[in-house]
Amino acid sequence: MASMRAIRIQGFGGPEVLKVSSVERPTPKPGQVLVQIKSAGVNPVDTYIRAGTFGPRPFPLGLGGDAAGIVAAVADGEKNIKVGDRVFTCEGPGPLTGTYAEYALVPTRAVFPLPDSLTFSQGAALGIPYLTALRSLIIKAKSKPHETLLVHGASGAVGLAACQVASSWGMKVFGTAGTDDGLQLIKANGAGAVFNHRDKNYVQKLREAVGEHGFDVILEMVANHNLGVDVELAAVDGRIVVIGSHGEAKFEPFHMMGKEVTVAGVMLPHSTDEEWRIIGAELVKGINSGHVRPVIDQEFPLEKAPEAHEAVIQHTGGSKGKIVLTL
Known part of the structure; x- marks a missing residue:
């Protein structure tokens, strides 16, 4: 053999x-x-x-x-x-x-x-980066073209995928990264406004940038650090999708209750055949249109x-x- x-x-x-x-x-x-x-x-x-x-x-x-x-x-x-x-x-x-x-x-x-x-x-x-981003945006968050999106940790593969596809749909995309190179990268890949999450004042800057409405959708890459911030920044009926975490998360549930915020996890293998068909077709569409650029x-x-x-x-x-x- x-x-x-x-x-x-x-x-x-x-x-x-x-x-x-x-x-x-x-x-x-x-x-x-x-x-x-x-x-x-x-x-x-x-x-x-x-x-x-x-x-x-x-x-x-x-x-x-x-x-x-x-x-x-x-x-x-x-x-x-x-x-x-x-x-x-x-x-x-x-x-x-x-x-x-x-x-x-x-x-x-x-x-x-x-x-x-x-x-x-x-x-x-x-595969995993784009289909995870698409499942998060389409299946879990039920995102709409006019909505505001925060990609919290946007310079990794999943975050960049989310910036590219969401901006191509017409969403208003905000992204965070931890380096100047990362900030330039996410801006070049669809984020209209970028913020350094190592800046001690970045949460206030995000709050001022998005306004009183808050973020309709938040994709979270490091939930153990950021979930509490996400819940505070979310809009009424906001949807937070947890894509990554490295430990326990602490947050104030009252903010979820007051704004009826939904927090969902995502794991690609749980996709049904129909969900796989939907996100797969959207990925191929993005490749053919040129919006998908790994x-x-x-x-x-x-x-x-x-x-x-x-x-x-x-x-x-x-x-x-x-x-x-x-x-």
């Missing part, structure tokens, strides 16, 4: 458990596609799985749910995908084999065409996966787009 290089962790732990080994190349079954991976996306959820945050998993365990590459094999009877196609994939946490590898099995429903206008690294930055922060070779995980963990203060592995 043919072999391939892949990362398979033997137990939970820190980034040091990410080791490249030689494993058997998988063969697609009906409903599956084998993709030769050219670039794999590294997402915060990968670090949670690696550390055991999401509970028991079978070992050895492959990581990675985002990737882009070339179709290497399809199961008999598959007519819509052919060998040689440029594609990107998105499985979310819980992939069939993991995309931190030279080849990966992915379900047919999770394979999308990658246009020549995007690089493989950009393709690896599409931003790559850093690229690491497969052997440097531990460093890539460290970079993702450190991203909370100064994100500048997506981190990917190249093969």
Whole structure:
């Protein structure tokens, strides 16, 4: 049997458990596609799985749910995908084999065409970030074009995706970042007003900028630090969607009651087939229109996966787009 290089962790732990080994190349079954991976996306959820945050998993365990590459094999009877196609994939946490590898099995429903206008690294930055942003905005927040949006921590991959798509819909987008480079980046990607969340007065500045109405929708990347602020800044009937958190959050529930604010979490794998169809179609629409423009922060070779995980963990203060592995 043919072999391939892949990362398979033997137990939970820190980034040091990410080791490249030689494993058997998988063969697609009906409903599956084998993709030769050219670039794999590294997402915060990968670090949670690696550390055991999401509970028991079978070992050895492959990581990675985002990737882009070339179709290497399809199961008999598959007519819509052919060998040689440029594609990107998105499985979310819980992939069939993991995309931190030279080849990966992915379900047919999770394979999308990658246009020549995007690089493989950009393709690896599409799935989880953009579909999470779209599920947050469309399914969870039920956003409308005229509404105000605060992306709290906007310079990471999901935040930039949200800025791009929301601004293309006509939403009034406000974004925060922790560095001057990050502020310039989110402004260039659709945020009409930007604020440095390391400025001790940034909350007051946000309040003055949005006015008495408050924010109709808030996407929150670090809820343990910011949820209390979000509840205060939200409009009446405001919707806060929690996309990321690194610990316990403290906030005053009275502000939720007084303004009837809704706080919802989002986790892409919980999407129904219909939701998957809706957000997938919107993503393809954005790619074709040019509104979707993935931003790559850093690229690491497969052997440097531990460093890539460290970079993702450190991203909370100064994100500048997506981190990917190249093969």
